[in-house]
Amino acid sequence: MADREGCRGLGGPRPGGRSARVQASVHRAARALLARMDRAEVTIPLIAQEAGVTPSTIYRRWGELNELLADVAVERLRPDMVPVETGSGRGDLLAWAEQYAEEMSSGLGREMIRDVLAAEGADGPRRCCGYARQQIDLIAGRAEARGEAFPDIDKVLDRVIAPILFRILFDEALATEQVAGLVDCAFAAVERRAA
Amino acid sequence: MADREGCRGLGGPRPGGRSARVQASVHRAARALLARMDRAEVTIPLIAQEAGVTPSTIYRRWGELNELLADVAVERLRPDMVPVETGSGRGDLLAWAEQYAEEMSSGLGREMIRDVLAAEGADGPRRCCGYARQQIDLIAGRAEARGEAFPDIDKVLDRVIAPILFRILFDEALATEQVAGLVDCAFAAVERRAA
Numbered sequence: 155m156a157d158r159e160g161c162r163g164l165g166g167p168r169p170g171g172r173s174a175r176v177q178a179s180v181h182r183a184a185r186a187l188l189a190r191m192d193r194a195e196v197t198i199p200l201i202a203q204e205a206g207v208t209p210s211t212i213y214r215r216w217g218e219l220n221e222l223l224a225d226v227a228v229e230r231l232r233p234d235m236v237p238v239e240t241g242s243g244r245g246d247l248l249a250w251a252e253q254y255a256e257e258m259s260s261g262l263g264r265e266m267i268r269d270v271l272a273a274e275g276a277d278g279p280r281r282c283c284g285y286a287r288q289q290i291d292l293i294a295g296r297a298e299a300r301g302e303a304f305p306d307i308d309k310v311l312d313r314v315i316a317p318i319l320f321r322i323l324f325d326e327a328l329a330t331e332q333v334a335g336l337v338d339c340a341f342a343a344v345e346r347r348a349a
Numbered sequence: 350m351a352d353r354e355g356c357r358g359l360g361g362p363r364p365g366g367r368s369a370r371v372q373a374s375v376h377r378a379a380r381a382l383l384a385r386m387d388r389a390e391v392t393i394p395l396i397a398q399e400a401g402v403t404p405s406t407i408y409r410r411w412g413e414l415n416e417l418l419a420d421v422a423v424e425r426l427r428p429d430m431v432p433v434e435t436g437s438g439r440g441d442l443l444a445w446a447e448q449y450a451e452e453m454s455s456g457l458g459r460e461m462i463r464d465v466l467a468a469e470g471a472d473g474p475r476r477c478c479g480y481a482r483q484q485i486d487l488i489a490g491r492a493e494a495r496g497e498a499f500p501d502i503d504k505v506l507d508r509v510i511a512p513i514l515f516r517i518l519f520d521e522a523l524a525t526e527q528v529a530g531l532v533d534c535a536f537a538a539v540e541r542r543a544a
Contacts, residue, residue: 271466271518283519311520312512312531319519320511323466324478336507342537 179205180212184226193265198222224273227266228281233289243297243304247314248337250289252330255318259327267322286315303344313340374400375407379421388460393417419468422461423476428484438492438499442509443532445484447525450513454522462517481510498539508535 183205187196198219202209216222237250257263270278290310297304305313314336321328328336378400382391393414397404411417432445452458465473485505492499500508509531516523523531 268466268469271463274463279519311515313508313534316511316515317507320506320514323518324474324514325506339508339534 176205176207176211176215180207180215180222181226181229184222185230188223188226196223220269220273221276223269224276224278227269228278230266231270231282231285233285237289237293239296243293243300243302244337244341246293246296247290247304247310247340248334250293251314251318251337252333254286254315255328255333256330258318259322264322267319283311283315286311305340305344309343310340371400371402371406371410375402375410375417376421376424379417380425383418383421391418415464415468416471418464419471419473422464423473425461426465426477426480428480432484432488434491438488438495438497439532439536441488441491442485442505442535443529445488446509446513446532447528449481449510450523450528451525453513454517459517462514478506478510481506500535500539504538505535 180201183201184196187200187204196219198212199209201222202212205212212222216225237246240246240249258267270282287307290307294304294307314333317336318328318333375396378396379391382395382399391414393407394404396417397407400407407417411420432441435441435444453462465477482502485502489499489502509528512531513523513528
């Protein structure tokens, strides 16, 4: 599990608590080391030194390096902005999905996906999927408020997010222009329903 | 790379050659160890002992354990049968995709996907995608020979394979019954084109 002390829900530890401060400092240290050295050279003792905590603090909370790096990657994947408003649900989804595809297929994005998937039994992949769900849900809510039809979130996951990640992991990343075709496909069900 | 000696195309080393015999024996040893001990306990020296080769033979050819296990997983994912014939392209695709979804979401399937993705810079993911492509291509060829419309292979990858793997990796594996909806979606483009 990403957190052995069991004190965190989706939102992280109680803000401002000791546990939250330790986590923030360890995450910061890990990000700093990842930025300045090769991933294969990063170790728990190095992260501990950089963060000013003992290695055992890290072992106790994260268990092993893979778990910690997965946790750091998941935090980086947590959305830090509300999807851009373009005036329509389809436009919002397209803008958001294009940005998502670009970020995920970048070097840093690929490294984060890799780290998230590398931690066995951790909840990182599910949390990442949850973040995408939240953003799509927000776009869907705005569309609904404007009286527009919008596809089910699971359809958007299967038809837009899944191919973006599948191509990055198993084939060649899609070009940004190809994302529009995926969004069309997600909306096709809605349109047939409405017709 | 999966093979440092550079002697293999998609089809593996020259059958019957020394290199092919070493590879077969190392793969067999790795599979045997994976079957009887925990994955975290498997090491290159143990595999070498089981295979009756020196550890340096393995290091020279595969570089490191992750690469070897990825190679073993890719070999296991190589299709060993022709897709079942049901009388229609849609039926063939559905039968094949249901089996694919079942195999990949099993414990062994998940472990193989994990191993394939864990080897940095290796061509394993692409080879796996290539195997799926080959099978779908075969089904498409049979459909075409019968004069049926069949979706582009890339559409099938995006609309059928991608959601199956995405759900396994990031969410909850789809139930077998849900695969039919994905196949319908892949055929939707064809039907609109034909209408």
